[in-house]
Amino acid sequence: MSAPLDDAFLARALATAQRAADAAEAVIEPRWRARDFSVETKADATPVTEADRDAEAAIKRVLREDFPGHAFYGEEEGREGEGEFLWLIDPIDGTKAFVRGYPMFSTQVALMHAGELVLGVSASFAYGERAWAVRGGGAHLRDARGTVRRIHVAATRAFDAQAAISTGNLKSLAGSPARWAAYGDLVRRVGRIRGYGDFLHYHLLARGAIDLVIESDLNILDIAPLVVLVREAGGTFTNLDGQPIGLDTRSALAGTPELHAQAIAAFNA
Known part of the structure; x- marks a missing residue:
């Protein structure tokens, strides 16, 4: 039987995910600013840096402190553990952009419960945005000025000149x-x-x-x-x-x- 997934739990999990994204940023930002990192090529021909690996480790340290029994699926280290709670982690989504020096990369942290995605944080300090959402709680975005607002898709209904x-x-x-x-x-x-x-x-x-x-x-x-x-x-x-x-x-x-x-x-x- 699945554990209850109430608003209090989701709020606590979101706060932890935000701290995990902060921890990743603390690892990635100085290397991004200084352009100080080595690059390797993975088996699938995509690049990876020590910033990717160190940021994933930093994210997991934060998540494990609050949720030691949860499982993890990370871009760099793969699947760890089993259970109804699974954290999905991409420490630098857009490593090619990171390596080539343009700001279209982000840290992605999500929680899946019993196969359903219920929480997510998408953080890009280089672009200046962080967005997050929790099941049933709406979607929010913090812009480069630090303003936080609730966001919603457009009312577009047709493929026309305005779409x-x-x-x-x-x-x-x-x-x-x-x-x-x-x-x-x-x-x-x-x-x-x-x-x-x-x-x-x-x-x-x-x-x-x-x-x-x-x-x-x-x-x-x-x-x-x-x-x-x-x-x-x-x-x-x-x-x-x-x-x-x-x-x-x-x-x-x-x-x-x-x-x-x-x-x-x-x-x-």
Whole structure:
């Protein structure tokens, strides 16, 4: 039987996740400012730095202090432990940006309970934003000026000249002639197409600045907190097949409820 998941528990878990993001920032920021880190290439041909590894360790130290019995799934160290509570951690989501010196990277911390994502913190000191959400508690964003506000997706209902789409990696989508044609049709119908990528387009979606995000190649650690953020901001978040987000997710479609429904129909006609 699952343990109760009440508001008091979620508030405590959110506070811990915020402290964990702070701990990661304390590791990452001085290396980012000084450009002082070595870079290695992992087996999947993606870069990793000691900042990634040290930040993940710092996050786990904070989480373990408050929740010693929980399990962890980190970008650098993989899965540790079992149980109904699983913390998902990407210490530097966007390591390529970090390495190349532009600020489109973030720290991603989320909590999954019995297979459901219930809490998330998405923190980018370099860009100047931190966003967070808890199941049933709405979505919030702190901007570069330190102002905190509750955020919500736009009221966009149609693919028209006022609508905006942002995309991430589309390699797999480009390999499907039917879906690529469906994507092309959406591009022709909207006013703007952008590629903000990584955490940023989900922050923009959640605060009503864009209307749909499409990504065909990712993993759960790239998006776990952002799933909670978008949903609590009133949006819809599934994979490209319209299925719920889970540990095996490899694609993402997030948007206003109306545009999401229309895009799902288009991609799965």
